[in-house]
Amino acid sequence: MVVLAESSPILPSELALRAYELSTDAVVKETCYGLIVTGSEQAVNETIEELRKLDPSGIFVKDRGFPPGDSRRCRAVRGGGPRPGFHQLEKESAILPSISYGLETIEDPLDVKHQKKRDKLKIDRFIEIIEEQSKEDVNG
């Protein structure tokens, strides 16, 4: 199962076209989130390897249990309802752009705030903040 991050400039249709161009033995199905690639392990791996080159940090891949169109899972046969695994995919798709950004910047040094722990707020400063805030509230 190939899932595109929202931040990726690639469209599922472009992925599908590239997969057809490769003409491996894998069967490709275009979906709203990316592609489903089915076939022998070798054919699937070859296809995935080539597809990843289009956007190495924006294309995510995972295994899928049921084959596409399987009557035990296919909504066309079961009469609708949510796609099994939809909630997992929905939740993880939301943070894929961040993961993609994490992959792109993996060699860059982390920001100082991640390297150095912030000091605790001093009690004197805390009292000052409260006083400033209460003055603002009285004046405002």
Added chain:
Amino acid sequence: MAKILIFPSNSLILSDLVARFGHEPLTLMRVIRKKITEVGIDSPPINVTPEDPKKGLKYAAVDVPSGVRGRMALLDPLIEEAEAAIIVHEADYSFGCMGCARTNELVKYIVRNKDIPRLELAYPTNDDEARVFVRKIRDFCESLTHKAEVLA
């Protein structure tokens, strides 16, 4: 290449990152695919056989909810094979019924008691956290690679 148990076991992000950094992710989807597509299905449609509850009984007593034992039957081969583990906390989508909740707790407990390298993280919520998340997984995977090289 180490076999890394990921938790949540169906995670797209973990599965992708582990494979990307050169290891084999142990995922639930692989177990399910093997179960439902192998030749000669004993018990259609999803091939739950009398052997499965026995596997579940390895981990949970007979009076534990059957859902826990059923789930553990699927997770058993993954736990057995695992050479390392990455556990991610606060996964909203792993929230579910009591069977799901207890299975989640049980899997984490078993993995913590197993003598294997383990990385525990929280799901990132923004770009900065995601950078740290990706980096920690990369470093963990690299440490496993170095360990394997030293042992060889």
